Amino acid sequence: MLNSENSSAHSSTFDISDPNHLLRVRGACVLLVEDNPDNRNLIARYLRYSGAYVDFAENGIEGVKKALVNNYDIILMDIQMPRLDGLEATKKLREFGYDGSIVAITGYSKKAEREDCLEAGFDEYLTKPVQRTRLLFTIANQPRVRRELNFEARSFIH
Numbered sequence: 001m002l003n004s005e006n007s008s009a010h011s012s013t014f015d016i017s018d019p020n021h022l023l024r025v026r027g028a029c030v031l032l033v034e035d036n037p038d039n040r041n042l043i044a045r046y047l048r049y050s051g052a053y054v055d056f057a058e059n060g061i062e063g064v065k066k067a068l069v070n071n072y073d074i075i076l077m078d079i080q081m082p083r084l085d086g087l088e089a090t091k092k093l094r095e096f097g098y099d100g101s102i103v104a105i106t107g108y109s110k111k112a113e114r115e116d117c118l119e120a121g122f123d124e125y126l127t128k129p130v131q132r133t134r135l136l137f138t139i140a141n142q143p144r145v146r147r148e149l150n151f152e153a154r155s156f157i158h
């Protein structure tokens with residue numbers, strides 16, 4: 001389900017103002033599907049600084065292939081990419097039965113864009129420029145990340 005960035009915390013989530021949420025991404029295995037090297041480097045820096053493992057794909061085709069053979073806790077997917085955009089890549093992943101968390105990353109913040117992401121199978125939506133706290137909060141609140149991470153590093157499959 002696509003969550004609103006302004007939604008209030010409920011019992012299975014935690015408050016973004018709580019600094020402990022930053023610890024909850026330590027050890028998370030993240031696939032970052034982003035064609036822009038500057039955005040890739042910035043987001044990867046945020047994630048690595050917070051203890052996450054980061055793998056990359058530069059387009060939707062590469063992202064789909066990696067997602068289907070590796071065990072990621074979450075996928076961060078740019079919407080506009082060459083070869084296969086994020087919407088189509090996410091639709092393909094869902095068609096193949098991928099049930100992990102996929103978060104859209106886009107430069108657009110229109111309501112219609114959010115609805116398109118929901119229909120394509122995204123679980124959450126972030127706008128660029130990506131804010132570090134919002135990114136980490138979003139990752140930490142995804143069900144698979146909450147369920148599987150115990151604040152210790154896990155092995156990462158390449």
